[in-house]
Amino acid sequence: MKSLEELRAIRDKARSQVILRENNDNAIRVLVGMATCGIAAGARPVLNAIVEEVAKRGLQNVIVTQTGCIGICQFEPVVEVVAPGQDKVTYVKMTPEKAVRVVNDHLVNGNVVTEFTIGANS
Amino acid sequence: MYRSNVLVCGGTGCTSSNSELIISKLKEEITIKGLDKEVNVIRTGCFGLCALGPIMIVYPEGSFYSRVTPEDIPEIVEEHLLKGRIVKRLLYKETVVDDNTIKSLNQTPFYAKQHRVALRNCGVINPESIEEYIAVDGYSALGKVLTEMTPEQVIETIKASGLRGRGGAGFPTGLKWSFAAKNQADQKYVCCNADEGDPGAFMDRSVLEGDPHCVLEAMAIAGYAIGSTQGYIYVRAEYPIAVKRLQIAIQQAREYGLLGKNIFNTGFDFDIDLRLGAGAFVCGEETALMTSIEGKRGEPRPRPPFPALKGLFQKPTILNNVETYANIPRIILNGADWFASMGTEKSKGTKVFALGGKIEHTGLVEVPMGTTLREIVEEIGGGVPNGHKFKAAQTGGPSGGCIPASELDVPIDYDNLIAIGAMMGSGGLIVMDDTTCMVDIAKFFLEFTVDESCGKCTPCRIGTRRLLEMLDKITSGNGTLEDIDRLEELCYYLKENSLCALGQTAPNPVLSTLKYFRDEYIAHVTEHRCPAGVCKALTNYHILEDKCRGCTLCARNCPVGAITGSVKVPHVIDTKKCIKCGACMEKCKFNAIIKR
Secondary structure, X not given: OOOHHHHHHHHHHHHHHHHHHOOOOOOEEEEEXXXXXXXXHOHHHHHHHHHHHHHHHOOOOEEEEEEOOOOOHHXXXXXXXXXXXXXXXXXXXXXXXXXXXXXXXHHHOOOOOHHHEHHHHO | OOOEEEEEEOOHHHHHOOHHHHHXXXXXXXXXXXXXXXXXXEEEOOOOOHHHOOOXXXXXXXXXXXXXXXHHHHHHHHHHHHOOOOOHHHEOHHHEOOOOOXXXXXXXXXXXXXXXXXXXXXXXXXXXXXXXXXXXXXXXXXXXXXXXXXXXXXXXXXXXXXXXXXXXXOOEHHHHXXXXXXXXXXXXXXXXXXXXXXXXXXXXXXXXXXXXXXXXXXXXXXXXXXXXXXXXXXXXXXXXXXXXXXXXXXXXHHHOOOOEXXXXXXXXXXXXXXXXXXXXHHHHOHHHHHHHHOOOOOOXXXXXXXXXXXXXXXXXXXXXXXXXXXXXXXXXXXXXXXHHOOEOOOOEOEEEEEEEEOOOOOEEEEEEOOOEHHHXXXXXXXXXXXXXXXXXXXXXXXHOXXXXXXXXXXXXXXXXXXXXXXXXXXXXXXXXXXXOXXXXXXXXXXXXXXXXXXXXXXXXXXXXXXHHHHHHHHHOOOOOHHHHHHHHHHHHHHHHHOOOHHHHHOOHHHHHHHHHHHHHHHXXXXXXXXXXXXXXXXXXXXXXXXXXXXXXXXXXXXXXXXXXXXXXXXXXXXXXXXXXXXXXHHHOOOOOEEEO
């Protein structure tokens, strides 16, 4: 170890491994529907794409987690974004590519991707 | 990139209830389900709630599963990790609210009142990974002192924080460091006392098992502060998991250049070696510990000279306890004021207690100084189980004293505990209920000190033996009131004349039980009666005539044939034949057998 910068670089790299374990009530929660319907429709690659993109962007205030069936199985894979103090946004018929866009536009820049939401697709 | 972290407790408690098997089964099931790239399984240190082990937490949800068995693993993997459905039947019941929602672990009674400083990383990081320790700001306190602070500033910070030794005596840590810093020598040493010997204490073990790097970092900081380049950790060989994780941690720190030569390119050299103790209680005493590190028989020597002047190998040495070190990095990073804002006027910060004995939540708790014993026992510890009544709590193990129910509301700090005849000790807290005989407890601790007395000084070697003989006489019903007076007199003699703290504190359990439970001693001598019904020689079993149905169950179970009687006629115990094993009382379905 030769400098504080070197230590900081290791810390920042390792941080993504432990950040999941912090209780953060102010975090944005991303819920991926992972009931049988969701998994059958391809929710798993969507979930992984979100996890990877969040890590790539270094977003520390985002929790990606699974949830069950919310009852709109024809629209699976469903991804919901719940930010504190804001209305829940429900994205439907997701793909890994769409998911990456949601992370970048919505989570990073704060712009809801209206064209993927349930309102634009039903 | 992992989307989920599964933390399984790998502390000694959970390991002994099979957490290793759970980890391997978990990894196996996760691989079968193809989740091995998504879910990371981590073995951590102790979570504190040992009574509910084996313990597992799944993040990001933070689901706290307790008493997990290997058979539960396929369900957890299938339901929770694959499908995202939390397995509610395995959740710690305090985290499940009536309306079926789940609250965070920090809101449960066991954790809500705790404040974790020394245990901050236990149960959070993987103790065998230096990267995870660095991720939670590990080694940045060492970086800060080496690049931004002078040794004097480090000592001033520790002094200002008000940190006192957590090994039991409560000597101000900063002051200790300043003495060693002032004494000039070609070599100085930094030692860590990890020879945790009190029966019922396991705080230091848990820190070493859960967060070994924080002790290494703190020792390097101490080395910089006093001008030392070599540290020794004296850890008992009975702690194999702690020893293994320390070895791994030292190796990793050397690889990363956080121990060794020219750390942070500042010209500061520091290295640490382990020394394993063979488990002698006296080696927890500082002079005996250093004698043992030198390779000699672990015996204490008179002080002065104090270790700060002539310690290990006759060189200036500081010796601190594991928990003391565990506080140091946080004090450096958060500042002395932050630390001093916790606790009472003369005892700052937090203290870890190992809860044991007759208590619902056996485990490890860390609370701010000044928390009352009632809060620890009743709120955090969940109270005394099986409807029994709290009688007393023993702090400080065989060197400490008991705190009776009348003193439950005293705020716990170093000075208050001494004022009521107990002591902080290293943090063992053994709870006793109304089925405990206080004379018997004093005898239990005396048996321990008799075994552990090193034999070097006469007051301790012979005095503790005589004390035990007197207690034996009292508990066997042959004592007199004069024996109680003589017992007390000898206690004070030992306190004043023993060479080291072992002998000086050995009478404490006797003195404090005499202070608060003298009536029990008197009942043993004058009435030949043990009020708690523990002392065998003074207890007789009787059958209550009106309750006995003559079922013959007791007579059939008596190993010595002391019970006689015909079917459907009340039975009788021949107290001369009875060996007081209690088998009849256990078997009786009508509560017809009593002890008195």
